[in-house]
Amino acid sequence: MKTSNKFFNFLTLLMAAVPAVVLISIIVFVVYYSIPSIKYNGISFFTTYLWNPGFQFQAPIIRHGVPAPAGSSFGLDLFLLGTLSTSALAIFIAFPVSFLVSLNVELYLPARIKKFVVSMIELFAGIPSVVYGLWGIIVLEPLLFNNIEPWMAQHLSFIPGFKGEIYSGAGLIASGIILSFMITPIVTSVIVNSFDTVPKEVKDGLFSLGATKWEVGKYLITRYSRASTVGGTLLGIGRALGETMAVLMVSGAVTNVLPSNLYSATNTMAAAIASLLDSAFTDSTGMNLAALAELAMVLMLIALAASVIGRKIAGRGALRGYESD
Amino acid sequence: MTNSYAKDQTELKWKSVSTRRVKDKVANALSFVVLGTMIVILISIFIYVLNAGATHITWKILSTFGNTSSGGVLNAIVGTWMLVGMGLVFSLPPSLLGALYIVNAKSNGTISSAARLFTDVLTSVPSIVIGLFAYLVLVIRYHMGFSLIAGGLALSVMMLPYLLRIIEISFKNIPKEQIENAYALGADDIRVASRIYLPQAKVGILSGILLAVSISAGETAQLIYSAGFNNALPTGFLHSQVAYLTYVVWTGINEPTTYSHDLAFVSAMILVLSVTALILISKYIVRRK
Numbered sequence: 081m082k083t084s085n086k087f088f089n090f091l092t093l094l095m096a097a098v099p100a101v102v103l104i105s106i107i108v109f110v111v112y113y114s115i116p117s118i119k120y121n122g123i124s125f126f127t128t129y130l131w132n133p134g135f136q137f138q139a140p141i142i143r144h145g146v147p148a149p150a151g152s153s154f155g156l157d158l159f160l161l162g163t164l165s166t167s168a169l170a171i172f173i174a175f176p177v178s179f180l181v182s183l184n185v186e187l188y189l190p191a192r193i194k195k196f197v198v199s200m201i202e203l204f205a206g207i208p209s210v211v212y213g214l215w216g217i218i219v220l221e222p223l224l225f226n227n228i229e230p231w232m233a234q235h236l237s238f239i240p241g242f243k244g245e246i247y248s249g250a251g252l253i254a255s256g257i258i259l260s261f262m263i264t265p266i267v268t269s270v271i272v273n274s275f276d277t278v279p280k281e282v283k284d285g286l287f288s289l290g291a292t293k294w295e296v297g298k299y300l301i302t303r304y305s306r307a308s309t310v311g312g313t314l315l316g317i318g319r320a321l322g323e324t325m326a327v328l329m330v331s332g333a334v335t336n337v338l339p340s341n342l343y344s345a346t347n348t349m350a351a352a353i354a355s356l357l358d359s360a361f362t363d364s365t366g367m368n369l370a371a372l373a374e375l376a377m378v379l380m381l382i383a384l385a386a387s388v389i390g391r392k393i394a395g396r397g398a399l400r401g402y403e404s405d
Numbered sequence: 406m407t408n409s410y411a412k413d414q415t416e417l418k419w420k421s422v423s424t425r426r427v428k429d430k431v432a433n434a435l436s437f438v439v440l441g442t443m444i445v446i447l448i449s450i451f452i453y454v455l456n457a458g459a460t461h462i463t464w465k466i467l468s469t470f471g472n473t474s475s476g477g478v479l480n481a482i483v484g485t486w487m488l489v490g491m492g493l494v495f496s497l498p499p500s501l502l503g504a505l506y507i508v509n510a511k512s513n514g515t516i517s518s519a520a521r522l523f524t525d526v527l528t529s530v531p532s533i534v535i536g537l538f539a540y541l542v543l544v545i546r547y548h549m550g551f552s553l554i555a556g557g558l559a560l561s562v563m564m565l566p567y568l569l570r571i572i573e574i575s576f577k578n579i580p581k582e583q584i585e586n587a588y589a590l591g592a593d594d595i596r597v598a599s600r601i602y603l604p605q606a607k608v609g610i611l612s613g614i615l616l617a618v619s620i621s622a623g624e625t626a627q628l629i630y631s632a633g634f635n636n637a638l639p640t641g642f643l644h645s646q647v648a649y650l651t652y653v654v655w656t657g658i659n660e661p662t663t664y665s666h667d668l669a670f671v672s673a674m675i676l677v678l679s680v681t682a683l684i685l686i687s688k689y690i691v692r693r694k
Contacts, residue, residue, distance in 0.1 A: 082593060084595060085593040085594050085595055088594055088595045088598075089506075089509075089594055091502055092502045092503065092505045092506035092509070092512075092594075093506055093512075093516070094502075095498065095499040095500075095501075095502035095503040095506065096502070096503035096504075096506035096507055096512075096516065096517070096520040097503075097516075097520065098499040098503060098565065099499075099503070099520060099523045099524045099527050099565060099566055099569065100519065100520065100523040102527060102562055102565065103523050103526060103527045103530070105542075106530060106534065106535070106538045106562075109538055109541060109542050110534065110537070110538060110541075113541050176439075177439055177443055180435065180436040180439040180440070181436065181439055181440045181443060183432070183436050184433070184436035184437050184439070184440045185440070187433075188433045188436065188437065197440070197444070199688060200444065202684070203681060203684055203685075204447045204451075206616075206619055206620065206623070206680050206681070206684050207450075207451070207623070207677060207680065208622070208623025208624070208625070208651060208654075208673075208676050208677070208680060209623070209625065210623070210625050210651045210654040210655050210673070210676075211450075211454055211623070211654065211673045211676060211677055212450070213654075213655070213658075214454070214654055214658050214669060214670075214673050215450050215453060215454065217658055218457075218658070219453060261446070261447070261450070264443065265447075292425055292426060292428070292429035293429055293432075293433070294425075294428055294429040294432040294433070295425070295429070297432070315529075318529050321531070322529070322530075322531025322532065322533070322534070323531075324531070324532055324533040324536075324625070324626040325625045325626055325651070325655060328655075329655065329658070329659075350531055350532075350533045350626070353533045353534075353536075353537055354533050354536070354626055354629060357537065357540065357629075357630055369541070372537065373537065373541065376531075376533070376534045376537045376538075379531055379533075379534060380530060380531060380534045383529055383530070383531050383534075384526060384529055384530070386529075387525075387526070387528075387529035388526060388529075391525060
């Protein structure tokens with residue numbers, strides 16, 4: 081074999097290793113930078129909801145051999161609760177919608193219109209998250225504050241959490257709705273793709289036995305593609321967990337106040353990292369940065385777990401997101 | 406077994422044809438209403454943003470530099486494309502060559518599937534984690550400062566897995582016989598790559614690049630703490646901050662003056678228009694082929 085070819089093959093091998101190197105170095109560095117916080121906070125990082133950067137102009141206190149600003153406190157409970165609740169609300173809205181839309185697209189729409197509708201849905205997956213956030217601030221928040229939430233507080237107050245003071249429109253409901261808008265196109269796209277893999281012969285066989293379209297959908301298509309449906313949903317959850325900007329804009333970005341009802345302002349782990357990093361620069365002990373790195377580490381663990389499990393269940397190929405080949 | 410068969414039989418007896426048809430109609434109507442509602446909502450967001458941008462757009466905003474409360478957004482427009490271009494410079498070579506390794510039949514199978522796995526997992530790293538990584542490692546540890554290079558590298562972390570997967574798929578769509586024939590005629594890997602893989606997958610690669618560009622043009626979280634912001638154009642690759650459109654949208658809408666809001670609306674409109682155009686062009690070139 082010629083040397084040039086050998087060199088070329090070696091180069092392609094090196095380049096194929098780049099994603100692994102990047103991923104591993106992200107993980108290693110995030111863990112490395114969070115070591116001071118892991119040492120300093122220990123288990124209390126997971127058991128308290130107070131996040132306080134501390135006083136910069138007092139002598140730092142030292143615990144477990146690590147210095148931190150006096151009066152500081154780092155706990156992720158509020159952010160974790162926000163991340164989980166907003167993602168849960170988002171998938172609670174997005175899954176039924178995506179499922180019904182995919183069924184309609186697959187069974188009832190004529191082939192020509194189907195192609196058009198699918199492309200349009202994929203187009204919406206590409207809209208930047210700050211644009212959804214902008215719409216959320218200008219249109220959704222006033223709508224929630226003036227119309228929807230007062231109605232809910234008045235008429236649905238018998239349900240726990242629906243009663244109480246309305247904050248400003250920003251909060252759990254707004255974040256969940258915006259997130260559901262962002263992940264519906266992705267989940268729909270995955271489900272439609274997996275519905276498409278049902279063999280035509282089996283479908284035709286069922287039709288020839290006199291089954292209605294609904295029965296073909298219920299007994300064949302949804303069962304055949306159950307795995308990729310679950311996988312696609314998990315992928316959507318992964319997206320929702322890690323989404324930063326749109327949630328930062330409509331969540332109210334609260335710290336240190338636990339939500340008292342459905343309308344309270346909230347915050348998520350991703351949004352908290354984005355909004356707190358600014359002030360963390362000024363901490364001379366570096367503990368604020370370390371705590372945010374630990375927050376990022378936990379967020380990354382959760383998001384990677386959701387997507388790895390999703391891929392495992394669905395198998396590769398079905399989860400191409402919206403970049404259809 | 407017999408029991409469930411008997412149960413099916415009885416079910417079939419009392420389910421008359423007409424109730425089954427009604428069920429079918431109801432399912433059709435219900436799912437159609439949901440589809441319609443979703444499309445109406447999404448289109449209304451789309452139109453709202455375009456309309457808000459169009460009503461506030463002026464020549465001054467488009468043609469002058471500015472910050473998020475005065476001036477224009479030209480620095481942000483140019484800066485966005487500089488960052489995206491920088492991201493492409495860092496992510497395209499590894500994704501092209503890496504995809505060549507993965508599809509090459511003579512490669513080590515374990516390494517290929519490991520590379521695929523890592524690529525897939527890298528896609529699901531939250532963008533703010535990439536942003537924090539870029540700040541801690543690139544900006545601080547390696548002294549790049551808020552800069553074009555740091556921002557471009559942060560974007561390329563997100564573009565790399567997208568590009569690699571799309572390029573790999575378009576390589577796989579090339580007929581196997583063609584590649585085997587080339588090898589049988591004595592071509593080496595460089596020749597097969599340059600004469601068969603690249604020309605045959607040209608369209609797929611191009612559409613992948615357009616998609617990756619459209620996604621990264623709309624990213625914010627990676628850039629906040631790696632690119633910074635600049636009232637003018639960056640003067641160099643290192644230690645010179647860069648402006649970008651998503652920052653103007655995010656900051657402008659949170660500022661109290663109406664002019665900041667105008668800048669945010671115009672930036673959002675430019676973003677939506679360019680992203681849509683890129684996705685449509687990428688779909689068009691694939692379909693034309």
